[in-house]
Amino acid sequence: MNPEIENKIVARGQEFFKSIAGEAPSIFSKGHWTGKVMDWAMKNEDFKVQLFRFVDVLPYLNTGESLQRHIEEYFAGNDCEIPAVLKWGAEKSGLFGGLAAKVMGKAIRGNIEGMAKQFIIGENSKEAMKSLRKLRKDGFAFVVDFLGEATVSEIEAQAYHDGYMEILDAMAAEQHKWDCLGKSSNGQDWGHAPKVNVAVKLSAFYSQAKPQDIPGSVAGMLTRIVPIYRKIKAMGGFMCIDMEQLKYKEMTIELFKQLRTMDEFKDYPHLGIVLQSYLRDTENDLDGLLSWARANSLPISIRLVKGAYWDFETVMAKQCGWDVPVWTQKPESDICYERCARKILENHDICHFACASHNIRTFSYVMETARELNVPDSRYEFQVLYGMAEPVRKGLKNVAGRVRLYCPYGDLLPGMAYLVRRLLENTANESFLRQSFAEGKELERLLENPALTLKREQECSPVTHPAKRPSYGNLPPFKNYQLIDFTIPEVRAAFPKAIAEARKSKGKTYPLYINGKDVATQDRMTSTNPADPDEVLGQVCQAGRAEIDMAIEAADKAFLSWRDMPAEKRAEYLVKAAAIARRRIYDLCAVQVLEVGKQWDQAYNDVGEAIDFLEYYAREMVRLGTPRRMGFEPGEHNHLFYQAKGVAAVIAPWNFPLAISVGMASAAIVAGNPVIYKPAGPSSIVGYGLVEIFREAGLPEGVFNFCPGRSSVMGDYLIEHPKVSLIAFTGSMEVGLRIQEKAAKVQPGQAQCKRVIAEMGGKNAIIVDDDADLDEAVLGVLYSAFGFQGQKCSACSRVIVVEPIYERFIERLAEAAKSVKIGPAEDPANYMGPVVGPAQQKDILKYIDIAKQEGEVLVMREVPQKGCYVPMTIVAGIRPEHRIAQEEIFGPVLAVMKAKDFDQAIEWANASRFALTGGVYSRSPRHLEQARREFRVGNLYLNRNCVGALVERQPFGGFKMSGVGSKAGGPDYLLQFLDPRVVTENTMRRGFTPIEDDDNWVC
C-alpha cells in the first residue's frame, strides 16, 4: 500500500462526496413511496423478502383478483392488515377514503412499476430510443441492454436476436443525428468512443448452452451473435459481452476470443468483455485475456464489475458441495477490483478499461491510478447503471467526464427480475450506496482501503452459523458428495477418457461373486449398449438355484460374526468403499454411460448418490449402534440398541444401477445383514461394480454376494428361501407386490418373519400454477420428465397446468422440448438418449400409441433409427381417467393436463394409486402452503424439479402403491434392517446402587 497514492485517493473521494453533498439517490428518498418502502425493507428482513418476491411475481398478476390475493398473501400479517408503508403512497395520493382492496392493489402495482421504470429506459425500442436521446443530451454515453426472459428454446433465442436487430436498426438510423459527447471531431464520443454501444448476454442467444459442452455451446451462441456484431460493426458501434453466472464464464471467454479473431472482425477493435471481481478466479482470467491479447496482438476492452450473482453463486456452491467461487467478504471483492483495475490500466496499450461501479472509493482509486500510470483518457471510461446512484453519476461526470450509463430496456416481466437485482444491490448490508446514502456512514470508512476494512472485519470474530448435525461417533459430519462441476476442465476431460477406457473391457465375462470368490456359470447374458445394440459390452454369468443356495449358505455362515462386529467397524468398511468409489468415479460413470445410456451428469449423480449412501448409512449405523439409555430412574439401566435380522436379498433396478444397489446393499451390510445382491439384467455390468468396490474394501467372505440371474429361474426361489430374513427391493409395483405376498408366507425352517422393504413405481405430477415463474417451470418440467429419458421412478409424467397460464406454458414447454438434442448419452451435447433396452422400448412405444389415442400430441421428436430410442413425447388433453394419466410408463412420455384451478390441480395430482414424488411451481404463498399439506406424495418439491433427491437432505420414497413408506437416505431407513433390543439391568444390590450422572436423582 503506497501511502502517498492512498492519501490522494482519499482526498479525491472526499472531494467527490463534497461535490454531491446533500443529494441522495431517488431510491432512498423518503419523501416518496419507493424511499419509504426501501427504508422499511432495510429495517425489516421479512418484509424485504416478501417485497422482493412480490416484485418478482408482479408481472404475472394479470387480473385484479390475482393481484389482490397475492398482496394479501404476501403482506397481510396475522391480523390481515397490509402494512401501512405499502398503503402509504396510495393513501397519500388521496386515492381513497375507505380504502378498497382493488384500488389499493392498483396503487401498489403502479408504485412498483414506477420503481421499475426508474431503472429501465423503456419497455420497447421506441421508448428506449427516446430515453437514449435524453441521456445523451444530459451528457451521458450509453450502453444498451435488451432484457429478456430466460431463453428456454431456440425460438426464444431467435426472438431475442431479433429484438437486438430491431434496436440496432433504430440506432443505425439515428446515430448520425446525435451530437458527439465531449470534444470530438471524428464522430465518436470524446473523440474515441462509438456512440452506439450494446451489451449482450450470451446465454440468451442459445437455449442449449451448457458447460459440459463448451464447443457446442459457443457454436450455438455464435450463430446468433455474429449477425448482431456484424451489424454493429457496420454502424461503427461497440459490443460488450456481459458476464453472467459462473457456469457460462468459460464459454463466454471462449466466444469472445473466437469472435475477436474471426477474419471479418479481427481488425475491428470495438469488442468488450466483462470480468467480475467477486470471483476468486478473476485475476487469472484477466491475466489470461491480457496475454492472449498480447500474443495475438489484438486490442481488447474489459469492463470490470463487482458481479451481480453473489447470492446465487454462494447458494449454489453450498447446495452442490463446491468451494464457494466468490469472495465471501465484501472487502475481498473490492481489493480484487482494485488489483485488476490497476493491472488493466498497466496494460492500457492493449486493453481498454471500462470501470463499472457505484463506489466512490473505487472511482477515486481508478482515477488516481490512471494518473499515476499516465493512462490517456481515451483508454478508460466509467460506467454506472441507469437509475442507480444519481448523485454518483453526476459527481462522476463532473470529475471524469466520460460516464456511460448501462441502459436496460424491455418488457415489464424481465424488467421486474432486473428490478429485484437492483433492489438487492441497493439494500444489501454491504452496499456502498446503502452505507453512503441511507445510513450515512462516516466518510473515513467509506473511503478506506478495502485491505484495511478486511483486516478490521476479520478481527471482529465473525458470527458463524454452524450447521446442526447429528453426531456420528468419530466420523466427521455427513456431507453430500459434491455435485458435478463441469466448469472444471479436468472434469469434462475425464469422461471421454474413462469411456474409452471402459470400452477396452468389451467382451469380458463377468462371474458371480460368492463367499469372496468368483463363480462362473454356463448360463450367460449378453449386455449391450442401448445406443448401439451391436456394441456388446460383455457376458454376464447367470445364477441358478444352486448358486443361490451357495450364496445363501455363505451369507448365513458369515452372518453371526458379521452381526456381532461392532457397528463402528462395519461402518469403516462403508467409509472405505466410499473412498474407493470416489477414486474410481469416472470409471464407474463410464460403465453407466455405455450400459444404461446415462448422460454424463446423470451417471455422476448416480455414483455420487452411491457414495452418499455409503457415508450416510455408515454414520447412521454408528448412531443406532450406540446403545441409548431409556428412562433415567436410579438403580435401573435400560439400553435400547439394534441387531441385524439375517441374510438379506437385495433386488435392484437398472435405472439407478449403482446408487440404489449400493444404497440397499450397504444399508443391509452395515446393519449386519449379509447380502445376496441381484442386479437388474440391463445393468448387470454396472452391478458388478459393487463386487469391485466391496472386494477392494475388504469385506469378509460371504458378507456380499453378487448373483445376477434370470428372475424366472431364481427370483421366487430367493425370495421364498427360509434363510432369507429380509428383502430390499426397488422396482415395479407388480414385482414389488408379488415379493411382498410371497415373503409373507412363512416357510418350513424359517426363523424370522421376513421384512420387505419395497420401493415401487410412481406417476408423478408437477403442478404449474398461474403465477409460476415459467423460466424455471419450463426447464424444471422438461428435466423432470425427460432427464435420463424419463426412466426414473421420480420422473414427472404428468404436468398439470392451471388454466390461465396453460397456453403460455405449453407453448414454451413444447418449444423447449423441440430445442434439445437427442442422441447417444456419451455425447454431452445430447439432452436425451436411448431407453435402456428393446423390451422397454417396445413397452413405451405401446404407451405412445395409447397417448396418441387419448390425447393431442404436442411434441413427438424424431429419434435415431438405430438404438433403443423412443420419441420424446408430450401429449395434451389428458384427463385423470386416461391410462396415460394413471399407468407408469417409465419413459420419455409426458401427459399435459389442464386444470381449472389450483384446487383441481391438487385433486388430480393426488388421483393416482401412486404417491412418490410431485412438484409445484407457484409463487402464491397460500398455494405453496396448501400443496405442503395436501399434495400427498413421499417427496414433494416446491419451485424446483422433482428428481434427484439427495441423501439425508431429501430422504426418498413414497407410499400408497409406491412403496411401504420407507425413506432411503433418511433417518428411519436403517431401522428396517434391524431388530431392536432392550437390556434392563437392575443395578441395585443389597439396597445399594451407584448413582449415575444422568440419573433422575434427588437433589
Added chain:
Amino acid sequence: MNPEIENKIVARGQEFFKSIAGEAPSIFSKGHWTGKVMDWAMKNEDFKVQLFRFVDVLPYLNTGESLQRHIEEYFAGNDCEIPAVLKWGAEKSGLFGGLAAKVMGKAIRGNIEGMAKQFIIGENSKEAMKSLRKLRKDGFAFVVDFLGEATVSEIEAQAYHDGYMEILDAMAAEQHKWDCLGKSSNGQDWGHAPKVNVAVKLSAFYSQAKPQDIPGSVAGMLTRIVPIYRKIKAMGGFMCIDMEQLKYKEMTIELFKQLRTMDEFKDYPHLGIVLQSYLRDTENDLDGLLSWARANSLPISIRLVKGAYWDFETVMAKQCGWDVPVWTQKPESDICYERCARKILENHDICHFACASHNIRTFSYVMETARELNVPDSRYEFQVLYGMAEPVRKGLKNVAGRVRLYCPYGDLLPGMAYLVRRLLENTANESFLRQSFAEGKELERLLENPALTLKREQECSPVTHPAKRPSYGNLPPFKNYQLIDFTIPEVRAAFPKAIAEARKSKGKTYPLYINGKDVATQDRMTSTNPADPDEVLGQVCQAGRAEIDMAIEAADKAFLSWRDMPAEKRAEYLVKAAAIARRRIYDLCAVQVLEVGKQWDQAYNDVGEAIDFLEYYAREMVRLGTPRRMGFEPGEHNHLFYQAKGVAAVIAPWNFPLAISVGMASAAIVAGNPVIYKPAGPSSIVGYGLVEIFREAGLPEGVFNFCPGRSSVMGDYLIEHPKVSLIAFTGSMEVGLRIQEKAAKVQPGQAQCKRVIAEMGGKNAIIVDDDADLDEAVLGVLYSAFGFQGQKCSACSRVIVVEPIYERFIERLAEAAKSVKIGPAEDPANYMGPVVGPAQQKDILKYIDIAKQEGEVLVMREVPQKGCYVPMTIVAGIRPEHRIAQEEIFGPVLAVMKAKDFDQAIEWANASRFALTGGVYSRSPRHLEQARREFRVGNLYLNRNCVGALVERQPFGGFKMSGVGSKAGGPDYLLQFLDPRVVTENTMRRGFTPIEDDDNWVC
C-alpha cells in the same frame, strides 16, 4: 432453638470428643487392610461400587476358580492388574513373593471375612454366646439379632424361627450366670433392664407378607413370633421388633399392637418397636403409638434409629413414581430424630427410649434433653452397633453408662449382606463417622444443630441432575404412571369397593360402538368370571361382516379430517383419555379382576400401562408431528414429517386387556388412523372400557369403533378388507403369521400396502448363574413364571440353572412355590388365580401332561375344583429338545433346565424360535456383559424379573417368531403407523434467498 440448651449440647459434645481424642474406629485404621481399602473406596467411587458388590457376592464363590475369576472381573482394569490396595494386606503379610492368583484370592477372601467378623458376633449360637459373655464383661448390654437370608418360603421362615429358639434356649440356660451390669439388686441390668434382649425382623417369619394383605401378613407373622416372644417372656427377656423397609412398616406397627395387647403379654412390658427418623411419616407414627399406649395404658418401648434403607427407599420411590418417603437431606433426618427423641422423652412415663445412633451430637442432644426433662435413667438407654465406632461406644459408656450393643450373628452369607450395609454407612459422604474419624471435620460443624446445617446446605445451590428427556411441545415430559403403593390404606380399600361396584353391572349387555353410536346385534357372547364360571358378568354383542362394513365405512369417512387434524390436537384427546383412565382406575381394575382373573396389582399395572401408552404416544406424536429440517443448505428447505396410513384394525389379546388394547389403538389413533378395535373374546367387557374412555374423551365419530366378534365370522374379513391399511395385532404366533400372510395379498380396490404390526409369542428363559443372589432369583423367577398365572407373553417359562447352584436354587424355588396361596384374584392374599377360561385351561392341562412325561415334576400345587384353575407346575429335567422347552404354553408351567455352565445356559436360552424376553441372575460382570451381547431377545432383564416392561423405559417386543421387531412404548413404535413425507422448497428466487439462522451459510 433454645440457645442455653444448645450451648450445653455443644459443650457436652466437645467433652465427648475430648474424651476419645486420638482414637478411631478400627475400620478407618489405615494401618490395617480394612482401613486402607476403606480409604481407597472413599476416594474412588468406582472401586467402592465394585468392592461392595464383591463383598456381596463373596459367600457364593465356593471354589478357588470362581473366587479368582470374580476378583479379576471386579477389580482388574484395562491392564488386567488388580489394584495394589487389594493386594496390600496379602503382600504385607508376606504370604507370597511371586504372587500366585490363588494365594491372593485366599488372602482377599480372608481379609474380607475378617472385616465381616468385626461386625458380627459369631456364625452360630455358640460363637455368639461366647461373644456376648465377653461384651457383658466389658460392661456392655446387648441386643441379639439373628441374621438370615430373605425368607422366600414357609420352610425358611420356620427355620428362622427355629434359629431364634435355639439361641434363646442357650441364653435361658446361661443368663443366670451373668453378672448384672451397673448397680443392680433385682437381677436386671442397671436395675431395670432384662439381660436377654433380642431383636427380630418380622418379614423373615412369614414368607407371604405383603402390604396389600396386612391382616393376613400380620396373622402369618404372629404364628411364629408368638412362640418366640412367649419364650422370651418366660425368661424375663426383652424383644424389640426391628423396622425394615417401608412396605413392612404398617404391618409391623399393627403386629406390635396386637402382640402387646394379647392377654398373655399385655402385662409384660418388655416389648419394643423401632422407628426410623429418616421417614417423613415417622413423627405421625410416633404420635400414633404414644396415643395408642396412653389410650390402652400399656407402656411401650421405642428404639429410635436414623434408618438403614435410605438408598433403597429412594431408588424404589423414584422407580415407582412415588413421592420419596424419606428425608432427602441428611440434616432433615437428624432434625426429625431430635424432635422424636424429645417427644419420647417427654412421654417417658409411658414410653421407654432406646437411643440408637453413632452420632455424638445426637447423644449429647438426648442426654441434655433428658436432663432438662428430668427423665430417670431407667427410662432411656443408648444403643450402638457392634463393631462400629468403637471410640464412640467407649465414650458413651463413660458418660452414660447404659450402652447396649446391637449384635448380629449368623452365617457368612447373610453376614456379608449385613457387612455391605455397614460399609455403606461408614463410607457415605454424609456419615457422621466418616466425617468425624476419616475426614476430621471441624467439631463445630459436627456438633452443629442440624437445623442450622440444613439451612446452610440449602443456601448452597444444590447440584441437580435434571433427567435428559426429549421435548414434546407444550406437554410436560413423559412420566410413567406411579406403580401401585399398597402402603396407602386408601389404595387397599379401593379394590373391594370397586369390585363390589363392578358386580352391580352384572347381566348388562355390551353393544358394539360404531361411528359414535351404540350398535346392538343379536349374536351375543356371555362373559363369566374365570374364578367362578357360574358368575355371569355380561352379554357382549358380536359383530358380523355387516357391522365390520359399517365400522370400516365410518372409519374411512372419519379418516381424512382426523388425519389432517394437527398432531397436537390429536394428542390432546389421548391426554384427556389418560386423565379419564386415571380417575377411573379402580373401576377399570375391578373389571379385570372379575373378567380375566387379574390380581389387584396385576390389574393396576395393566391400567397404569394403558395410561402410560396414552401419555407417551401423545408426546411421541407431537415429536414426530413437528416437521424436521433435513440438511441445512441455504436456499433449500427440506422438511421431513409423517402422515397417517388409513383405517387400522386393532386385534387385541385378553392378557393385558386394557394396556395392549389401548396401546395399539391409541398409537393408531394419535397417528391419525381411525380404528376398528376387536377385543379378545375373554376380555370383551374390559375392552368395552375403551369405548367408555374414548367416548368421554370426545373422539370424533368413527375414529374409534368397538367391534367384538368371533374370529371365525369376521376375522379374515376384517384383515383382508381393502380399506384396511394397517393391522396392529398382539396374540399368538399362529394367528399373527396368518394375518401377515393374508394382509400381504393386495385386494382389488386396495390403495396401500398393508402394514402389519404383530407381537406374538415367547418362550422366555431366565438363567440362574452360580453366583446369582438366590434371595432375588427365587422370587424373581417365581413372579415371572406365575404372576397372572403365567399368562403373559413375557412370562418366564424356562429357568436355566447353572449346575453348581442347581440344587440350592430348585430347592428354594420349589419351597417358595409351595408357600404361595392360590385362589380367586379378588382376594389379595392369593398369589395365583384361575386361568382366563375353560379353553385355555384345557390347553394348559394338556401341556402339564406332556410335562409329566418329559420331565420330573417338582411342584404341582393343588387348586380349587371350581373355576378355571390349573396346577402351578414346575418340572425339572427338561432339555432343549423337549416340547415343554419349545412350545408356548401360556400358563403356570415352568420348565427347569440344568446347564453345565453359563455358555450352555446362554445357548439353550437362545435355542427357541421365539425371542421375546429373558432374564439373567448373575453377579459376574463378565457373564452379565456376555448376556447383554449374546442372550438375544427383545427384552432382556439382568438381576430382576422378566415381566412388567414399562413404557418408555423398557420399550417392549421381540423378534424371530415373537414379532416383527417393533417395540411398543418405544421411540420407533409410532413410525409404523405413519408414512413419511418430505417437502423440499427451493427458496431462491431470482438469485435471492432469505438466509435462515440455522443455514450452513458462509461466515
